[in-house]
Amino acid sequence: MAQTMTEIMNPGATSKDPGFPQAPEDWSKNSAEAAAREEDITLSDDHWAAIKALQTYFDRNEQPNVRELHDGLNExxxxxxxxxxLYEIFPGGPVAQGCRLAGLKPPAGAVDPSFGSVQ
Structure with a gap:
């Protein structure tokens, strides 16, 4: 049964990756890999785990809190x-760069160098 407006309006048009059930509708592993290549990153299992954690967090929180997200990733x-x-594998910051690769809009404050971005 259709769960989102996109599925209702375009039945069968979207096929989510079962490994990333909370991913944004327009996100795919291929798009993440392409974005990572542009940022000179080769995605490892840990990158994918962080991307999945970010997508899950954003799916469960309407107003993401950058400090809470930062602490959750740390844990x-x-x-x-x-x-x-995480700063080693995401040199642009685990929150800011991780969100870009996960197809998410970084939360307010994520570009603050003390919270998740070095850019």
């Missing part, structure tokens, strides 16, 4: 070094 990747590790 989710704690065993690998937390936010420091």
């Amino acid at each position: 989710a990747f704690h065993d690998k070094g937390g936010i420091k590790y």
Whole structure:
């Protein structure tokens, strides 16, 4: 059964990647890979995990809070070094650059160097 207006208006036109159920309607792994290539990033399993975490967070929160998101990413990747590790794999910032690759609009304040962007 159709769940979104896009599915109602264009039945069968969209096919979401089952691995990314909270992804925006116009997002695909191919679009993320193309954007990553433009930013000189090769997407690894950890990149995909962060992208999925961002998409899930945005799906569950109407008004994303950059500090909460930053802290959640830090906790989710704690065993690998937390936010420091995420800055290594997302040199443009885990929130700002991660959101771009996830097809999401970064939350207000994400371009602040202290919260998630070095650009």
